[in-house]
Amino acid sequence: MTEEIKKGKEHPLSIVINDAVKIFTDLGFEVAVGPELEDIWHNFFALNFPKDHPALDMQDTFYIKGQEGKVLRTHTSNVQIRYMEKFSKEGKEPPFAIIVPGKVFRNEATDAGHEMQFYQLEGLMVGDDISVANMKWVLLEFFKKILGKNVEIRVRPSFFPFVEPGFEVDIKHNGKWMELVGAGMVHPNVLENCGIDSRKYQGFAFGLGLDRIAMIKLSIPDIRLFYQGDLRLNQF
Amino acid sequence: MKISYNWLKWYIPDAPDADKLADVFTYHLCEVESIEKKGDDTIFDIKILPDRAHDLLSHQGIARELASLLNIKYVDPTPKYKIPHSASSGQAGLKIDIQSDKCRRYMGRIVRNVKVGLSPEWVIKHLESIGQRSINNMVDAANLVMFDCGQPVHAFDLDKMGETLIIRQAKDGEKLITLDNRDWKLKISDLVIADSSSVLAVAGIKGGKKPEVDDNTQNIILEVANFDPISIRKTAQVFNIVTDAKKRFENDLSSELGSYAMLELSALIYEMCPDAIFEDIVDVYPERQEIRKLSFSVKKISKILGLEVSVAEIEDILKRYNFEFSAKGGPASGWEITIPPMRLDLAIEEDMAEEIGRILGYDKVKEKIPHMSDMWKPKQNEIYSKILFARNKLLNDGYSEVMNTSFSNKGEVSVLASASDKNFLRVNLTDGLKENLKLNQLNAPLLGLSEIKIFEIGTVWCPDEEMHVAFGDKKGIKEMTLDQFVSEKSSSEEYGYFSAEKFLVLEPSPSQASSKEIFHTQKFKMWSLFPFIARDIAVWVPDIVESNQVHKIIKENAGDMAVRGPELFDEFKKDERISYAFRLVFQSFERTLTDVEINEVMTQISNKIKDNNSWQVR
Numbered sequence: 001m002t003e004e005i006k007k008g009k010e011h012p013l014s015i016v017i018n019d020a021v022k023i024f025t026d027l028g029f030e031v032a033v034g035p036e037l038e039d040i041w042h043n044f045f046a047l048n049f050p051k052d053h054p055a056l057d058m059q060d061t062f063y064i065k066g067q068e069g070k071v072l073r074t075h076t077s078n079v080q081i082r083y084m085e086k087f088s089k090e091g092k093e094p095p096f097a098i099i100v101p102g103k104v105f106r107n108e109a110t111d112a113g114h115e116m117q118f119y120q121l122e123g124l125m126v127g128d129d130i131s132v133a134n135m136k137w138v139l140l141e142f143f144k145k146i147l148g149k150n151v152e153i154r155v156r157p158s159f160f161p162f163v164e165p166g167f168e169v170d171i172k173h174n175g176k177w178m179e180l181v182g183a184g185m186v187h188p189n190v191l192e193n194c195g196i197d198s199r200k201y202q203g204f205a206f207g208l209g210l211d212r213i214a215m216i217k218l219s220i221p222d223i224r225l226f227y228q229g230d231l232r233l234n235q236f
Numbered sequence: 237m238k239i240s241y242n243w244l245k246w247y248i249p250d251a252p253d254a255d256k257l258a259d260v261f262t263y264h265l266c267e268v269e270s271i272e273k274k275g276d277d278t279i280f281d282i283k284i285l286p287d288r289a290h291d292l293l294s295h296q297g298i299a300r301e302l303a304s305l306l307n308i309k310y311v312d313p314t315p316k317y318k319i320p321h322s323a324s325s326g327q328a329g330l331k332i333d334i335q336s337d338k339c340r341r342y343m344g345r346i347v348r349n350v351k352v353g354l355s356p357e358w359v360i361k362h363l364e365s366i367g368q369r370s371i372n373n374m375v376d377a378a379n380l381v382m383f384d385c386g387q388p389v390h391a392f393d394l395d396k397m398g399e400t401l402i403i404r405q406a407k408d409g410e411k412l413i414t415l416d417n418r419d420w421k422l423k424i425s426d427l428v429i430a431d432s433s434s435v436l437a438v439a440g441i442k443g444g445k446k447p448e449v450d451d452n453t454q455n456i457i458l459e460v461a462n463f464d465p466i467s468i469r470k471t472a473q474v475f476n477i478v479t480d481a482k483k484r485f486e487n488d489l490s491s492e493l494g495s496y497a498m499l500e501l502s503a504l505i506y507e508m509c510p511d512a513i514f515e516d517i518v519d520v521y522p523e524r525q526e527i528r529k530l531s532f533s534v535k536k537i538s539k540i541l542g543l544e545v546s547v548a549e550i551e552d553i554l555k556r557y558n559f560e561f562s563a564k565g566g567p568a569s570g571w572e573i574t575i576p577p578m579r580l581d582l583a584i585e586e587d588m589a590e591e592i593g594r595i596l597g598y599d600k601v602k603e604k605i606p607h608m609s610d611m612w613k614p615k616q617n618e619i620y621s622k623i624l625f626a627r628n629k630l631l632n633d634g635y636s637e638v639m640n641t642s643f644s645n646k647g648e649v650s651v652l653a654s655a656s657d658k659n660f661l662r663v664n665l666t667d668g669l670k671e672n673l674k675l676n677q678l679n680a681p682l683l684g685l686s687e688i689k690i691f692e693i694g695t696v697w698c699p700d701e702e703m704h705v706a707f708g709d710k711k712g713i714k715e716m717t718l719d720q721f722v723s724e725k726s727s728s729e730e731y732g733y734f735s736a737e738k739f740l741v742l743e744p745s746p747s748q749a750s751s752k753e754i755f756h757t758q759k760f761k762m763w764s765l766f767p768f769i770a771r772d773i774a775v776w777v778p779d780i781v782e783s784n785q786v787h788k789i790i791k792e793n794a795g796d797m798a799v800r801g802p803e804l805f806d807e808f809k810k811d812e813r814i815s816y817a818f819r820l821v822f823q824s825f826e827r828t829l830t831d832v833e834i835n836e837v838m839t840q841i842s843n844k845i846k847d848n849n850s851w852q853v854r
Contacts, residue, residue, distance in 0.1 A: 133542025229672030
């Protein structure tokens, strides 16, 4: 009769998150989740941030009033720590591979490309000989599936406290290189902090912004559109 | 950091063209933010990574790195320096007293009979190439040394102060008038340089007005020092000051750099003021930087990178980078290297994997499928599965999904120092949904919906963190925890999956199931920011006429501004006639439409309909 849709319309971020999760679970990754309000051990120190690291400054991180050492997580890497802590406490030994889709928070001014909250997807794979070559394969596979099979990958040196070596991973899509992933080989201190023997095991970790992927994939011009509750966004 | 190509060429005359150099930076060292042609020079703005900021925030640092990376010649400038003869022969008038462990080394030197004036042209050119203004030869010499070798240095006017320098923590409330005439009130956490009567400078951050070098200055003290990076960063933060010196100190410079910097600074001043009289260098260096060693093996490097690296490749790199190395049990069992003092970033085997990897280039590492042992059996995540269940359930019931900010202007948990006025974390999803309903209700015709039904799944803090589900329409909103939702809305069989933590066969979400193929080609269409106008038109037609015939005529005559419709929203039959009611929505991307122009469109449609004798607009 009318064109009225029987089913509701999903938020575009949910569509992209579901897609991403499906791709990774098909590759053998397990989904893990964790708290958004986190302590500074899991958000920073277990991840090998030095005590005086600039990221700990109030201007970048939301600290919680009246709760010493609590922050809104600045990345989903806190779940790396929580997962590995539990894993080794249960007496288990690697390998394992997880992905963590979740909301993260940064204390920064908002514009078309920045929001105080956004979604990140963290990945972590640890085993006997999980290498940079494996990381490149996994990420390329993911981007082929989410953006199209013609994408290319390149890896450049970068630095994050919780990895060594650290990388910036660029993806070429529609003829343009874009910086989409921060990644690296899990720093041995991080493995040790979680009770995993860094002499026996190694692996990679990466983090990517899901809002950014959704914006690229669906040509959405402004990140702020995601959080306004306007159903004109739900076009898909 | 700005780097002049011509300046680099002093040290690496065989450097490749500027364009090619940009790629070398990008793939082997760090990001290039911009490249600018400036006369016959090219200026790179490069983003030195934090772990190399202690040795690469300088032209010499970059030149040395590039020389090793590209295996080209590095020209050591020291043999060209004019070395001043010391006039004091062990009788230096300068006394240095370090009273704080936040000062790791302090080198001072009295230079008499200097002449403050213009700098030589090459100095001015060098400084201007990287956007620095020439001030006078003394200030320029200090700046040049910093941008050349990375060590910040300072000069005091000796005649405006005592001959004893004390490096100590400030006293609470102690004051300093800075070079730029600001009054600073200091705290005990601030490291200062003082003489016996007052503070002369805040260490590594800001000079004081009192011992300022001016046009009449004749005798100076040169300072080349090394300070604790954390102390520098904290003080600079309090005074909200970012200087080139602060940036270098806070990144943990090597104390060993001081000797070279003093040499270069002295040679420069000697070149500028040939009649200057140099006294002995006073060097107080309480704790020498330790010599560190690092062991690593080709096997481990290859295993981390997933690339077979050869012994020859690694030894070649070690030689190019001038690492002292030995292989006691033969290269196959690994090397021990002595870490150069400037390379504070190297400490563990993984650091060498980075070093070897980036020098070879990560493009050499080919993608390889990971093989996980059978020991790994991924499990379904319970919370994530419940979220998927709730979302699919609500979508199927006709609710559309929204996401709102986690921040609110009221709540039980608040954040410190937010950039926004919303300092609290939300206690519910309902308040957000109410606002969304208002907004979307206004747009209902544009959305083609007769009724707005929405939901959100997300965290709230009351005060503990909980995952909530809320859904509703204008009649009301229901909100509950995710667990409650799942237990209320799932069949006993479905619920069993969650409670037993069994593998749940997840339903794909509706959008995935229905439009997987289309999804890859769909593009978002931004909506117009101008108001829309909705109009309805109902037409009586003989009952043999189908709605699409009417639809066609309306559509053909609706004009460019019809962004939605015609949508059939009502039909009923009476006697031998049918009434079809259609809705049209008009909107422009450029302006606000007027009723008058839309009336014209509707009249045009009505006239076309009346062309059929048996049709009648109601």
